[in-house]
Amino acid sequence: MTRRIDALLAEYGESHQNPTNKAVHWICVPVIVWTVAALLWSLPVPASWAANPYMTWLSPVLAGALIYYIIMSWQLAVGFAIFAGLCFWVILKVDAAFTAPVWQIALVVFVLAWIGQFWGHKVEGKKPSFFKDVQFLLIGPAWLLHFLYRRFGISY
Numbered sequence: 743m744t745r746r747i748d749a750l751l752a753e754y755g756e757s758h759q760n761p762t763n764k765a766v767h768w769i770c771v772p773v774i775v776w777t778v779a780a781l782l783w784s785l786p787v788p789a790s791w792a793a794n795p796y797m798t799w800l801s802p803v804l805a806g807a808l809i810y811y812i813i814m815s816w817q818l819a820v821g822f823a824i825f826a827g828l829c830f831w832v833i834l835k836v837d838a839a840f841t842a843p844v845w846q847i848a849l850v851v852f853v854l855a856w857i858g859q860f861w862g863h864k865v866e867g868k869k870p871s872f873f874k875d876v877q878f879l880l881i882g883p884a885w886l887l888h889f890l891y892r893r894f895g896i897s898y
Contacts, residue, residue: 747814747898751888754881757868766862771882772825773855779804779829780836780848800830810880817898821887 811819
């Protein structure tokens with residue numbers, strides 16, 4: 743019996759066979775995840791959250807994504823949690839290094855990364871998977887992680 747995550751990764755992989763499109767995804771998917779995290783981190787929070795600097799709109803969205811990954815594969819959830827921590831670290835570094843607000847930088851990078859994604863799919867000749875099912879927006883990072891896991895002999 744095929745696990746749900748294996749079926750989703752295989753279906754996602756069907757529209758990601760071209761080497762150029764794959765290379766674009768290795769760059770753009772992590773960048774898009776970072777930009778979404780940065781945009782959520784940048785949103786104003788309710789006053790009741792202000793006492794905790796780590797409680798941003800990123801927190802509940804990240805919790806939901808982690809629950810999704812845990813349901814699909816706890817091993818991939820661990821990898822995603824590590825990557826999410828790296829994203830948070832980069833958000834703080836960008837916030838400290840630039841005078842422009844993080845949301846402005848993230849928005850520009852978000853648009854550029856999606857242009858790259860759509861160009862990759864034009865080269866591939868297939869539509870992005872999320873046009874069929876929005877959950878494939880969460881499968882993209884898992885698809886990249888599963889390649890890393892296989893390379894290092896980690897089961898997922």
